[in-house]
Amino acid sequence: AMAGVARRLLCRGLGVAAGPPSTRQLREAEEAAPVFQYAGKAAKRKDRVFVWGFSFSGALGVPSFVRPDAGWKKPRRIQPTPYRLETEEKISSAACGYGFTLLASKTRDITKVWGMGLNKDSQLGFQRSRRDQTKGYEYVLEPSPIPLPLEKPQQTRVLQVSCGRAHSLVLTDSEGVFTMGNNSYGQCGRKVVEDEIYSGSHVIHQLKEFDSRVVQVVCGQDHSLFRTKKGSVYACGWGADGQTGLGHYNITSVPTKLHGDIAGVNIIQVSSCGDCCLAVSDEGDVFGWGNSEYLQLASVTETTQVNVPRHLPFKIGKIKEAACGGTGNVVLTEEGNVFVWGYGILGKGPNLAETAVPEMIPPSLFGWSDFSPDVRVAHVRCGLSQFAALTNRGELFVWGKNLRGCLGTGRMEDQYFPWRVTVPGEVVDVACGVDHMVSMVRSFT
Amino acid sequence: LNAAPGRVPRQRVRFLPAPAPGGGGAVELVAARVPVLADHPLVRGPPFRKLKIGAGHRLDVKASGVFVLGIGHGNKLLTELYNCHLTKVYTVGGLFGKATDDFSDTGNLVEKTTFDHITREKLERILAVIQGTNQKALLLYSNIDMKTQEAYELAVKGLIRPMGKSPPIITAVRCLQFALPEFQLEIHCLHETQQYLRKMVHEIGLELKSSAVCTQVRRIRDGVFTVDDALPRTQWNLQSIQEAIWNCQLKVETELEKTLG
Numbered sequence: 001a002m003a004g005v006a007r008r009l010l011c012r013g014l015g016v017a018a019g020p021p022s023t024r025q026l027r028e029a030e031e032a033a034p035v036f037q038y039a040g041k042a043a044k045r046k047d048r049v050f051v052w053g054f055s056f057s058g059a060l061g062v063p064s065f066v067r068p069d070a071g072w073k074k075p076r077r078i079q080p081t082p083y084r085l086e087t088e089e090k091i092s093s094a095a096c097g098y099g100f101t102l103l104a105s106k107t108r109d110i111t112k113v114w115g116m117g118l119n120k121d122s123q124l125g126f127q128r129s130r131r132d133q134t135k136g137y138e139y140v141l142e143p144s145p146i147p148l149p150l151e152k153p154q155q156t157r158v159l160q161v162s163c164g165r166a167h168s169l170v171l172t173d174s175e176g177v178f179t180m181g182n183n184s185y186g187q188c189g190r191k192v193v194e195d196e197i198y199s200g201s202h203v204i205h206q207l208k209e210f211d212s213r214v215v216q217v218v219c220g221q222d223h224s225l226f227r228t229k230k231g232s233v234y235a236c237g238w239g240a241d242g243q244t245g246l247g248h249y250n251i252t253s254v255p256t257k258l259h260g261d262i263a264g265v266n267i268i269q270v271s272s273c274g275d276c277c278l279a280v281s282d283e284g285d286v287f288g289w290g291n292s293e294y295l296q297l298a299s300v301t302e303t304t305q306v307n308v309p310r311h312l313p314f315k316i317g318k319i320k321e322a323a324c325g326g327t328g329n330v331v332l333t334e335e336g337n338v339f340v341w342g343y344g345i346l347g348k349g350p351n352l353a354e355t356a357v358p359e360m361i362p363p364s365l366f367g368w369s370d371f372s373p374d375v376r377v378a379h380v381r382c383g384l385s386q387f388a389a390l391t392n393r394g395e396l397f398v399w400g401k402n403l404r405g406c407l408g409t410g411r412m413e414d415q416y417f418p419w420r421v422t423v424p425g426e427v428v429d430v431a432c433g434v435d436h437m438v439s440m441v442r443s444f445t
Numbered sequence: 446l447n448a449a450p451g452r453v454p455r456q457r458v459r460f461l462p463a464p465a466p467g468g469g470g471a472v473e474l475v476a477a478r479v480p481v482l483a484d485h486p487l488v489r490g491p492p493f494r495k496l497k498i499g500a501g502h503r504l505d506v507k508a509s510g511v512f513v514l515g516i517g518h519g520n521k522l523l524t525e526l527y528n529c530h531l532t533k534v535y536t537v538g539g540l541f542g543k544a545t546d547d548f549s550d551t552g553n554l555v556e557k558t559t560f561d562h563i564t565r566e567k568l569e570r571i572l573a574v575i576q577g578t579n580q581k582a583l584l585l586y587s588n589i590d591m592k593t594q595e596a597y598e599l600a601v602k603g604l605i606r607p608m609g610k611s612p613p614i615i616t617a618v619r620c621l622q623f624a625l626p627e628f629q630l631e632i633h634c635l636h637e638t639q640q641y642l643r644k645m646v647h648e649i650g651l652e653l654k655s656s657a658v659c660t661q662v663r664r665i666r667d668g669v670f671t672v673d674d675a676l677p678r679t680q681w682n683l684q685s686i687q688e689a690i691w692n693c694q695l696k697v698e699t700e701l702e703k704t705l706g
Contacts, residue, residue, distance in 0.1 A: 030554050035542075039562045039654040349597030362601045367580070369603060371617045371633075393573050417597045419584075420577050426570065444570045445562075445654055 039445070046443045047090045049103065050082035050423055053436025054404040057099035059117035060436060061085050063141040078405040080412065082423050082439065087114070087143065091440055096383070096433025097163025097219070100124060103143055103438070104158045104170070112158040113170055114143035121166040121198040123181035136200040146170075148178055149204055163433070164219030166198075171217045176208035177226060185222045186253030187237030207255060210234060220272035220290075226255055231266030233258045233279060233309075241275040242307025243290035249307055260308035262287050273382050273432075274326035279309065284318030286331060287311050294327040294343035298356035314339075314358055325382035328400075330389075331358065336376030338366070344385055347399040350416050365418045366391055383432030389418060394426030396439065404435040446683060447491040454484035499523050502533065502667055505639040507549060510535070510664030511675045519690075522697060529704040530608055531668035532616055532633045537659060539646040541626040544656035548643035552658075560655045565623040571652050572618045572630070575645075579615040583635075586611040606635060613637035615645075627660070669696045 021029070055065040056077055062085065065076040089105040100117025102124070115124030120138050125146040127137040148170060150156050160171040167181030167188055179188035180203065186192050190205045207214075207226075216227040223237030223244055234255040235244040242249060245258045262279060265287070269280040275291035288297045289309045300310050317333040328342030339358035340346040346353070347361050366389060367375045379390040386400035386407060397418040398407045405412060408421045425441035460474040482488060499520040501513030515523040541560035545552035586607040589596045599605045607614065615634045622629040632642060643659040650657025665672050674693055676685055 030543075030557075033554060033557050035557045035559060037559045039559070349594040350592055351594045364601055364603055367577075369617075371619065394570075395573070395577055413592065416592060417600055420581055422578055422581060424574075444574065444652070445567050 045445065047428075048425060048441045048443060049085045049087050049091050049094070050425075050439045050441055051085050051101075051436065052079045052082050052408040053406040053433070054099075055079050055436075057117050058139045058141040059096070059099050059101045059433070061101065061103075061116040061141070061143045066139075066141055078412075080405040080408070081410045082408055082421065085143070085438075093158070093160045094429070094431045094438040094440060095161045095163040095168070095219075096431045096436060096438055097123065097168065098165045098434050100140075100163060100168075101431075101433070101436070101438055102146075102161040102163055102168055102170075104161045106157050106159070108154055108157065110153050111145040113146045113148065113161060115146050115168070116140045116143050119199075121182040122201040122203070123163070123166055123168045125180055125204060126200065126202045138199065146180075148172075149206070150175055159215075160217060162217045162219040162224075164224065165221045167219065167222075167224070169217040169219055169224055171214060173213075176206055176210075177214055177217055178204050178206055179224070180204045182222075183253075185238035185251045187219075187222050187224050189224065189236050189253070189255050191253050192251070210255065211257070216270060218270050218272050218277075220277060221274050223272075224255070225270050225272055225277060227267055227270045227279075231268070231282070233262060233267055233270055239307065240305075241291040242305045243272070243275045243277055245277065245289040245307060245309050247308050249305070258289075258309055260287075260289070261311040262309045269321060271322050271324045271382070273324055273384055276324050276329070278322040278324045278329060278331075280319055280322045280331075284320070284334065285311060286314065286319050286322050288324075288329075295354055295356040296324075296327075296329050296342050316358055316360070321380055323380045323382035323387070325387065325400075326384040328382075328385075328387070330380045330382060330387050332377055332380045332389075336378075337361075337363065338377050338380060338389060340387070345400050345414055345416055347387060347417055361418065366397055367393065367395060367420075379429070381430050381432050383437065384434045386432055386437075388430050388432055388437070390427055390430060394428070394442075396421045396423055396427040396430060398437075406433070406435045406437055408437060446493050452484075452492070454480045457481050501526065503638070504664060505662065507551075508639040508662040508664065510662075511667045511670055511672060512664075513667050513670050516690075522701070525701055525705065526668055526697070528608075529668065529700065530606060530635060531700070531704075532606075532635055532666075533637070533664060533668070534666035535632045535634070535639075535642060536621065536661070536663045536665055537630045537632055537642050537646060538661035539628050539630070539649070539657045540660050541628070541650060541653075541655055541657050543658045544647065544650065545658050548640070548647045548659055550658045550660045556656055558650075558655045560626055560653075563625065563653050563655060565620065567653055568620055568623065568628065568649070571649055572620060575615060575649075576618055582612070582614050583607070583616065586614065611636050613641045669693070669700045 051060040089107050091103045092106045093104045095102045103114045119140050127140050127144055129135045129137050156172045156175050158172055162169045170178040182198050188205050189207045210228050212228045212230040214226050215229050218225040220243055226234040234257050236252045236255045238251050239249050244252050246256055266282045267279045268282045271278050276296045277290045279287045287309045289306045292306055293304045297306050316339050319331050320334050321332040323330050327344040328346050330340045338361045341355050341358045343354040366377055377389045378392045381388040389397045398421055399415045399418045402414050409419050423441055425443045428440045430439040456478045458476055459479050461477050462472045463475045497517055499515045504512050544556040587605045613636050617633040619631045621631050639662045646657050646659040
């Protein structure tokens with residue numbers, strides 16, 4: 001009787017006995033749960049810049065790698081995997097030189113170009129030192145604005161930048177080409193001044209006299225190439241290997257038009273990194289001139305220097321894009337196949353060290369398979385001894401000599417066949433230098 | 446099995462006494478084939494009292510699909526197949542908008558999120574990056590020296606894969622169906638567990654700034670065995686099992702020879 005009274009009292013107090021929740025209770029609890037929203041209405045894909053490679057020259061633009069901000073942190077000499085670089089504006093064009101980098105944006109603001117890295121020849125313009133207002137910085141550790149002497153700074157847009165060994169070129173849409181840096185071989189397009197001191201120099205030269213608007217600028221090691229809208233190519237700078245293509249081996253200090261096999265041909269792309277140059281015409285032919293010590297032009301001539309553009313008669317299909325490296329060259333055909341030739345690590349295993357005739361790299365190495373048959377290479381780029389390929393899926397493949405971690409694979413060994421670089425995003429463009437690389441990436445969501 | 450006609454009993458030659466062709470009571474030894482009494486079914490008893498059955502790659506309680514079993518001498522083939530490290534194919538179904546503690550739709554709810562912003566394009570981009578990172582893992586864990594020419598040849602053919610222990614690796618992913626909030630993926634993988642696949646669905650949801658749970662995991666291929674070779678519950682009888690073993694023998698042998706040499 002006592003137990004019964006106690007139970008009735010408890011029942012009145014607690015109400016329904018608590019047991020394991022039934023399915024209906026669970027469903028109701030689920031429906032009543034709050035819904036979180038992580039993606040805003042205006043969630044757009046963000047554009048980012050990733051850098052990797054040798055950092056002590058400041059070329060990566062991250063000051064904490066060279067001068068750590070905390071006492072216990074060690075300086076990072078090499079960044080072996082892609083590292084995100086915060087930029088103020090969306091970067092549309094980047095170029096890597098020998099120990100320095102240029103970033104450019106298509107904005108109409110006053111600051112359009114940023115530079116970082118070595119500045120011993122003023123290849124980044126004059127960077128006023130904060131300690132001593134008369135001197136400039138020799139090493140720029142983070143992206144610093146480069147002041148350009150524009151006539152209409154709030155209207156002109158910078159289309160493209162390019163970097164050589166110690167000089168840089170900036171292409172604008174209406175004010176021609178601006179050059180800065182070392183001019184000991186006339187590569188800046190102005191007269192060579194004897195015993196000129198390039199360090200801390202304010203000189204930025206403007207080039208406007210071409211047959212039509214310049215649409216692409218390319219820097220070789222110590223020479224510059226300009227491609228105009230009409231399809232002609234101009235060159236200036238060092239010519240001892242014939243890389244200016246003007247028919248002689250002297251230096252040229254004024255941009256001069258090239259003839260030879262490209263006279264009258266509409267050239268749609270030019271490329272150069274070391275002392276050899278390649279040009280692609282609108283009909284899919286490729287022309288080369290310059291250094292041929294590494295069999296780059298051995299398909300047409302036995303000489304080691306070619307100072308006039310020569311047509312390279314390759315029977316590999318219509319060529320869409322070409323990239324010239326220090327010792328090896330790569331072309332991309334309309335079908336999406338990649339062909340390499342030259343000397344060094346060409347991408348077909350350690351056995352292929354040199355060839356004068358282009359050899360195809362099998363598309364299965366770029367992610368093509370029966371499972372995903374529409375993957376193809378969209379762009380090819382060249383560093384001094386590295387190659388990079390971008391696929392239409394936004395993946396980046398690199399191969400070549402892994403100098404100071406510039407391949408970005410995370411390992412320090414050379415890569416003998418195309419290897420995927422893990423980048424958190426879709427790679428839109430990549431610029432290769434000697435020991436570092438910069439890529440423009442769009443995030444996934 | 447025991448009812449089937451058993452082995453023919455052994456025969457032996459014995460010299461038995463038989464009456465001589467001549468006459469009289471002389472006994473001659475004549476050779477005759479006589480069945481050995483030790484082989485008589487009543488002496489030996491049923492030939493099969495126990496069967497050794499081994500299982501192939503594990504399959505969860507919540508998952509379904511192809512499950513490979515080996516009987517008797519087939520267990521040795523099972524170990525050899527395991528050492529071949531062949532890929533398995535799963536169809537994984539997922540649901541956006543929920544996150545649970547054990548990554549499947551029967552677990553305790555942790556969070557609900559919006560999912561209207563997800564498109565098939567975004568999902569495919571995430572799948573591409575998953576494939577990319579796993580491709581690298583494939584090459585890394587295969588323990589081949591990247592600097593050799595044979596590594597290059599194998600990479601071209603796509604035959605590089607880890608031949609030893611490794612964490613789960615996904616060789617290919619593809620989106621089969623996409624109808625918000627549900628979606629279905631086809632995943633080719635190595636050394637995985639079903640819970641790893643469910644966790645992957647959850648991570649895909651996180652990557653797309655939402656959340657996802659796994660509703661279904663179904664193995665449609667395990668090495669050389671596909672759903673077509675598999676026997677459904679209704680066909681679990683001796684006749685079908687024997688037929689199935691007979692059909693698969695050739696496939697298994699060729700695969701073993703190709704991989705293990």
